[in-house]
Amino acid sequence: MDNKGNRKIKNKIHVGSYTFDAILVVFMIGISIVMIYPFINVIAISLSSSKMISMGAVTWWPKEFNFKGYEIVFGQSDIWVAYKNTIIYAVVGTAINLLLTSMIAYALMINDFALRKPLTIMLLITMFFSGGTVPTYLAVQKFNMINTIWALVLPNAISAYNVFVYRAFYKGISTEIREAAMVDGASNFRILFKIYMPLSKALYATFGLFSAVAIWNSFFDALLYIKDEARQPIQMILRKVLFTSGAAGGTFDGVSEMMRQGIVNPKNVQYACIIATIGPILLVYPFIQKYFAQGVQIGAVKG
Amino acid sequence: MKNQKSKAVNSKLPTGQRMVRFFRLVWKQKDLLVLALPATILIALFKYYPMYGILIALKDYKTKMGIWGSPWEVPLFNNFIRFFNYVDAGNLIWNTVKIGLVTMLFTFPAPIIFALLLNELRGKIFKSAVQTVSYIPYFISVVVIAGMLNSFGSTDGLFNVIRQFFGLSAVNMNAGDKYFLLMYVGSAVWHGVGWGSIIYLAALSNVDTTLYDVANIDGANRWQKVKNIAWPTIMPTTTILLIMNVGNVLQSDYTKVLLMQNDTNRSLIDVIGTYVYRIGVERGEFEYATAVNLFVSIASLILVYSANTVTRKLNPENSLW
Numbered sequence: 275m276d277n278k279g280n281r282k283i284k285n286k287i288h289v290g291s292y293t294f295d296a297i298l299v300v301f302m303i304g305i306s307i308v309m310i311y312p313f314i315n316v317i318a319i320s321l322s323s324s325k326m327i328s329m330g331a332v333t334w335w336p337k338e339f340n341f342k343g344y345e346i347v348f349g350q351s352d353i354w355v356a357y358k359n360t361i362i363y364a365v366v367g368t369a370i371n372l373l374l375t376s377m378i379a380y381a382l383m384i385n386d387f388a389l390r391k392p393l394t395i396m397l398l399i400t401m402f403f404s405g406g407t408v409p410t411y412l413a414v415q416k417f418n419m420i421n422t423i424w425a426l427v428l429p430n431a432i433s434a435y436n437v438f439v440y441r442a443f444y445k446g447i448s449t450e451i452r453e454a455a456m457v458d459g460a461s462n463f464r465i466l467f468k469i470y471m472p473l474s475k476a477l478y479a480t481f482g483l484f485s486a487v488a489i490w491n492s493f494f495d496a497l498l499y500i501k502d503e504a505r506q507p508i509q510m511i512l513r514k515v516l517f518t519s520g521a522a523g524g525t526f527d528g529v530s531e532m533m534r535q536g537i538v539n540p541k542n543v544q545y546a547c548i549i550a551t552i553g554p555i556l557l558v559y560p561f562i563q564k565y566f567a568q569g570v571q572i573g574a575v576k577g
Numbered sequence: 578m579k580n581q582k583s584k585a586v587n588s589k590l591p592t593g594q595r596m597v598r599f600f601r602l603v604w605k606q607k608d609l610l611v612l613a614l615p616a617t618i619l620i621a622l623f624k625y626y627p628m629y630g631i632l633i634a635l636k637d638y639k640t641k642m643g644i645w646g647s648p649w650e651v652p653l654f655n656n657f658i659r660f661f662n663y664v665d666a667g668n669l670i671w672n673t674v675k676i677g678l679v680t681m682l683f684t685f686p687a688p689i690i691f692a693l694l695l696n697e698l699r700g701k702i703f704k705s706a707v708q709t710v711s712y713i714p715y716f717i718s719v720v721v722i723a724g725m726l727n728s729f730g731s732t733d734g735l736f737n738v739i740r741q742f743f744g745l746s747a748v749n750m751n752a753g754d755k756y757f758l759l760m761y762v763g764s765a766v767w768h769g770v771g772w773g774s775i776i777y778l779a780a781l782s783n784v785d786t787t788l789y790d791v792a793n794i795d796g797a798n799r800w801q802k803v804k805n806i807a808w809p810t811i812m813p814t815t816t817i818l819l820i821m822n823v824g825n826v827l828q829s830d831y832t833k834v835l836l837m838q839n840d841t842n843r844s845l846i847d848v849i850g851t852y853v854y855r856i857g858v859e860r861g862e863f864e865y866a867t868a869v870n871l872f873v874s875i876a877s878l879i880l881v882y883s884a885n886t887v888t889r890k891l892n893p894e895n896s897l898w
Contacts, residue, residue, distance in 0.1 A: 291799055298697060305691075306710045309771065312725055313713075315735055330738045378616035381609040388602045393613055400620060402824075402878060405627025406870035407850075408857040413627045429623040432616045462608045491718035494832045498858060509720045516724035517836065544728060548721055555716050563709055 313556070320344070320545035327539040343542030347550050352503075352511055360490055360507040367427035368485040372478060374432060379440030380466045397434035411498055425499035426489070426507075436481060443477045444470055480565045487555060508551050515547045634868035656868035665844070673848040673873075676834070677826035679758060684765050685822050688773030689815060693807055695774065696781050697799065708778075711771025722768060723836035726760045727751055754845035757837065765830070776818070780811045816888055820896070824881035827873050849873050 314334060319327055323338035331337055347353055382390055405413075410429060419425040447470060455465050471478070493509035500506055533540060603610060629644065634656055636647040650656060660666055691711070698704040714722075729735040730750030737747040750756040788806050797805070831850025838846060849869060857866025889896040 294697075294799060295699060298694060299700075299703070301694070302698065302703070302707045306707050308767065309710050309714055312729075312735070316725065328733060330733055330741075333738075374616040374619065377612040381613040384609060387606060387609050387613075388599060389610065389613065393617060396617070396620060396625075400624045402881065403628070403874060404624065405630055406867060406874060407853055408863050408866045408870060409627035409630030409633070410623065411858060412630055412633075412863060413623060417622065428619060432619050437616070462612060466612070487716055491716070491720075493718065493720050494835075509718055512718075512724065513720050513836070516720070516727065541728065544724070548724060552717055552721055556713075559713065559716065560709075563712060 313552075316545045316548055319541050320549055322542075324533075324537065324539035324542065327541050340538070340542065342538040343546035344550075346538065346543050347546045353508075353547075353550060355504060356506055356508040356511045359505055360509075363423060363426050363507055364486045364489040366423060367431065367489045368482050370427055371431045371436075371485045372482055375436050375440055375481075376466065376471065376474075378432070379437050380444060380462070380470060382437065383441045383444045384462075397437055401434045407498075414499055420499055421502045421505060423505075426492075426495050429495070439481075440474075440477065443474055447473055476565070479562075483562050483565055490555065512547055512551045516544055631867055631871055633864045634871050636864055638864045650864070656865045657872065659865060660869050660872065665847070669847055669849055669852055672846065673827055673829055673850075676758065676761065676829045676846075676848060680762050680765055680829065681822050681826055683762050684769055684773070685819065687766050687770045689777055689811065691770050692774035692777035692781065692811070693803055695778060696807060697803070708771065708774075711774070713771075714768045715772035717768070719830070719833050720836060722764050723833055726764055726837065730756065730760060751837075751839060752841040754842050757842060757846050761833065761837065764833075776814060777811045780814050781807055784810050813894070816892070816896075820881060820884045820888060823884040824877050826880060827877050 315332070318334060318336050319332045320343050321336035321339060321341065322332045323340045326332050326337040378393070381387055382394060384390070404410075414420065414425050414429065417424075419428070451469060452465055455469060460468075491509065493507070493513055496507050496510050497513075500510070632644055633647065635650055635653055636644070637650050638644070638647045642648075652658070695704055695708065698707070731737070732747045732749050734750075736750055741747055748756075750760065784806060789802065792802050792806060827849070829848050829850060831848055831854065834846060834848050835851045835854060838851065850873075853866045853870045856862045856869075885896050
């Protein structure tokens with residue numbers, strides 16, 4: 275093909291390409307709005323007057339500002355107890371998860387370890403097969419863990435996938451460091467805690483956050499194992515507020531009276547409760563989101 | 578090297594001596610054993626002991642007698658027979674398969690398309706802004722998602738505000754099963770599309786950029802570049818995730834279904850997971866619930882295995898094992 279024709283084609287490609295770029299940008303803005311609009315709407319409604327909400331007039335921002343929903347939600351001692359419980363579950367659960375996963379991943383990284391193969395197979399099987407809801411429930415019951423923190427943090431503390439990602443991450447650390455430390459008489463414990471762990475900060479930041487968010491968000495384990503009201507995590511409170519018939523009215527004292535008078539809309543309370551539940555995650559999200567993406571990449575490339 | 582040699586020597590020894598050697602080696606490595614032990618105990622207690630507990634599917638389970646002590650069911654597969662004779666069993670299985678398949682049909686390709694489109698964006702800052710926003714729904718709990726669906730679908734909720742904007746009448750979308758699949762699948766896509774795209778974007782960021790330079794010189798257009806460079810790059814990841822997805826078809830997100838159920842739709846949208854929860858945990862029919870669950874687990878295993886076998890026949894490099 276001669277030079278002139280080539281240029282012509284190239285021009286054509288460019289024009290088509292720019293149109294495509296423009297459509298793409300508009301499309302992506304649309305997607306972004308779909309992703310965050312539900313939150314904006316929830317926040318706006320939670321802060322609007324009962325009248326405006328029932329008219330369906332609230333979309334992007336609060337109308338006739340009304341803070342009553344939050345006053346009710348944060349005035350409940352249940353919420354604060356649930357916050358405290360959830361934070362304890364998340365911290366203890368994450369600590370156990372990180373510590374035990376690191377320990378077994380380190381052992382499985384060492385090629386000469388006699389039990390490396392059987393333990394790896396043992397972990398692999400759990401990725402494809404499980405006992406199911408009822409046998410696990412019976413096991414937790416048998417170990418007398420109903421109504422205790424252990425029912426929530428121990429059964430899922432070790433995930434085979436995480437162990438394999440940790441192991442791959444550790445393998446990326448030069449073996450010479452380990453061998454040198456061995457020669458100096460350091461034990462495997464010392465090497466793990468003093469060399470490998472400090473070198474794996476990115477790994478711990480990511481998987482620590484994953485684990486904490488997962489525990490913060492979980493409700494089904496609590497539904498199964500926690501019968502005691504005083505030990506419920508935050509998601510169970512939210513479930514009660516969002517799904518109990520009669521909406522939020524029956525859940526909190528004195529609210530139904532306010533609803534009848536039109537001071538507060540059930541949605542004020544429900545949405546304030548949603549924000550109280552996801553608020554902590556949304557607040558830290560901008561600071562930690564780079565770790566999240568990084569974490570999946572560690573898993574994707576190395577696992 | 579050393580390891581190989583010792584293995585070769587080992588295999589010539591009689592079993593007894595080999596065992597002695599093995600245990601001597603384990604004893605020598607007791608520090609590693611101690612490191613692996615806590616996690617191993619947790620796996621044994623909470624993964625393997627429940628697997629042993631599946632045995633109650635074949636038993637007339639009495640809590641006091643324990644798993645082994647309880648008498649065997651007569652006939653042995655009584656709990657399975659009971660499920661297959663259950664009038665709604667066909668319905669349950671069909672619902673589970675239908676929800677699983679439709680969900681996969683949308684949630685599987687969505688992140689791939691999203692990643693390919695993101696990859697075509699030119700502005701770096703804009704691209705990372707869109708990515709950041711698209712991950713947010715992933716961190717929202719299932720209770721919040723089901724709660725928002727419940728509230729948005731009510732007659733004065735957001736979905737109906739939108740419907741009325743387009744001239745449609747307001748309906749209670751939570752009643753019955755008419756809108757269930759739409760809301761279930763729609764929210765699943767919303768929840769996972771951004772997050773699911775990360776793994777594909779990671780693969781795309783590893784493309785050798787000279788491929789694009791060569792394509793530009795050859796005058797390839799955008800579509801040709803996507804088809805011939807980007808798509809082959811993410812193909813292996815796609816295949817592996819597809820195999821794993823096939824295994825999950827029967828494991829619909831029953832916690833979400835459970836939350837979306839109300840008195841008007843419970844029987845219509847019941848899936849095996851919610852059924853197992855209801856009969857097993859709420860009604861305490863442990864052995865029957867375990868049998869139903871086992872049936873699904875085995876079917877899922879067969880699905881993964883078949884998907885992998887097919888993939889291995891077509892392209893051995895992309896299979897899971």
